[in-house]
Amino acid sequence: MTVPSALIWDPAVARYQFRPDHPFNPRRLELSVSLMESLGLINDTTARVVAPRMATEAELLAVHSREYVDAVRRFSAGGGTDDAPRYGLGTDDTPVFPGMHEVTSLVAGATLRAAELVMSGEVKRAFSICGGLHHAHRGRGSGFCVYSDLAAAIAWVRREHGGRVLYLDYDAHHGDGVQGIFYDDPEVMTLSLHESGRYLFPGTGFVDELGEGEGYGYSLNVPLEPFTEDDSWLAIHAKLLPEVMEAFRPDVILVQNGCDGHALDPLTHLRASTRLYEETIRLVCELADTHCNGRVIATGGGGYAVWEVVPRAWTLIWGGLSGQPVPDRIPHDWLNRWQGEAPVLLPERVRDDPAAHKPVPRREEIEATNRRTLESLRRQALPLIRGWDLGW
Numbered sequence: 152m153t154v155p156s157a158l159i160w161d162p163a164v165a166r167y168q169f170r171p172d173h174p175f176n177p178r179r180l181e182l183s184v185s186l187m188e189s190l191g192l193i194n195d196t197t198a199r200v201v202a203p204r205m206a207t208e209a210e211l212l213a214v215h216s217r218e219y220v221d222a223v224r225r226f227s228a229g230g231g232t233d234d235a236p237r238y239g240l241g242t243d244d245t246p247v248f249p250g251m252h253e254v255t256s257l258v259a260g261a262t263l264r265a266a267e268l269v270m271s272g273e274v275k276r277a278f279s280i281c282g283g284l285h286h287a288h289r290g291r292g293s294g295f296c297v298y299s300d301l302a303a304a305i306a307w308v309r310r311e312h313g314g315r316v317l318y319l320d321y322d323a324h325h326g327d328g329v330q331g332i333f334y335d336d337p338e339v340m341t342l343s344l345h346e347s348g349r350y351l352f353p354g355t356g357f358v359d360e361l362g363e364g365e366g367y368g369y370s371l372n373v374p375l376e377p378f379t380e381d382d383s384w385l386a387i388h389a390k391l392l393p394e395v396m397e398a399f400r401p402d403v404i405l406v407q408n409g410c411d412g413h414a415l416d417p418l419t420h421l422r423a424s425t426r427l428y429e430e431t432i433r434l435v436c437e438l439a440d441t442h443c444n445g446r447v448i449a450t451g452g453g454g455y456a457v458w459e460v461v462p463r464a465w466t467l468i469w470g471g472l473s474g475q476p477v478p479d480r481i482p483h484d485w486l487n488r489w490q491g492e493a494p495v496l497l498p499e500r501v502r503d504d505p506a507a508h509k510p511v512p513r514r515e516e517i518e519a520t521n522r523r524t525l526e527s528l529r530r531q532a533l534p535l536i537r538g539w540d541l542g543w
């Protein structure tokens with residue numbers, strides 16, 4: 152059954168681009184939306200496109216320092232950039248570019264728009280496909296992220312509606328920025344599943360990062376072994392998420408759907424297939440229906456296999472959010488439109504073929520290590536959550 156949903160999209164968000172050859176390539180957004188259209192998953196009523204708005208300065212200052220926002224504005228307008236590294240900018244990863252303040256305000260506004268639509272009850276689910284900038288910190292940018300659309304949306308929900316927000320982060324990289332901004336806040340729980348920081352940027356996200364002060368126990372991390380496959384990832388998710396939902400009882404879920412944990416992603420070492428994305432969002436929506444009136448605000452995130460993975464992964468996310476079955480065969484019109492520009496042969500099916508998957512050596516060892524990581528987190532963290540204590 153189709154669930155009232157909004158896809159927040161405008162081609163203008165594609166101006167969020169650091170350099171033509173930078174891996175954070177906005178092309179993936181256009182490819183994803185065109186695949187959704189081509190599969191008939193966008194309409195004018197129940198699963199519609201809504202334009203983003205700009206985040207206001209007050210909305211940015213709710214989660215970023217005045218000094219940082221002023222610096223970004225100055226770099227954006229072509230001012231001197233000698234001090235940019237102090238703000239995590241002007242680096243190879245996160246260079247300065249003209250108009251960066253404006254377009255990142257638009258990306259933040261897209262996720263704010265998604266939050267508004269969901270919290271007003273206009274839709275149950277909204278997908279800010281350009282959002283998910285989870286490495287941006289209060290006073291500095293990092294890892295391709297300038298302003299935190301995610302933190303801005305969480306702060307907006309807290310201010311306008313109160314209630315508790317569960318932030319889920321499925322990107323292959325640890326969601327360090329969002330975790331840090333709400334580290335002492337017991338009304339915002341962050342849960343990040345990612346490749347272990349021992350092997351991957353940003354080098355954080357370990358089990359013992361549990362929060363601080365009042366927020367101790369409200370920051371959860373599952374650092375996964377490199378080469379983790381769907382089965383292990385999904386088993387951990389299916390065990391942990393229902394427990395967290397039951398104990399924390401959020402009023403809304405914000406989920407970051409980075410798809411750079413896919414086996415074909417060039418920047419990470421996880422071994423997920425498209426099944427991971429389809430099953431993850433299904434469980435998130437099912438638990439949201441049970442515990443928080445179905446309210447899910449979703450964003451994109453990382454994803455560097457621009458042609459082969461991102462459009463399929465995010466189409467499956469949109470299908471799951473909007474309650475629409477996703478046909479498996481990719482239409483010829485889509486393949487014909489894009490194959491000429493693609494540097495790789497485009498897949499003809501939305502879902503990866505499980506038979507094509509080569510088993511990973513040391514699979515059992517990887518699964519056993521991941522299980523131990525999960526148990527260590529459950530032992531340490533679950534008793535700290537208030538609702539868990541009370542037994543509800």
Ligand SMILES: [Zn+2]
Nearest residue numbers: 322323324453
């Ligand atoms: Zn990532």
